[in-house]
Amino acid sequence: MSSFFKDLLVWQKSLQFADKVIARTETLDTSAKHYRLIEQIEAASASVPQNIAEGKGRFHPKEFGQFLFYARGSLYETITLLHLFAMRKWITNSELETFEQEANEIGKMLNGLINSIKY
Structure with missing residues (x-):
């Protein structure tokens, strides 16, 4: 089976980000009662490269584009959760800035890829 999605720089960067x-x-350092938020940020961040890979495996470019939109949505969800984590002092503002810079780069790459698809 071909792994042509692995050649996409946005997939590589989003996998590293996740x-x-x-x-x-x-x-x-948080109490166990917040396990759901932790699971959610892990799922959202992992969903970005997963959606890129799944979309790349679809038959029609329109389907690929739809999965790229899902990936972008998951990226925005991750950023939102990171902001919440910073507000709760679970991560530092410096960590938030670093994560947000990486996410912004990935977002720009996703937008560029979405715009390049011939529907």
């Missing part, structure tokens, strides 16, 4: 987010959740 890994960093998940690694950070493993060190959070």
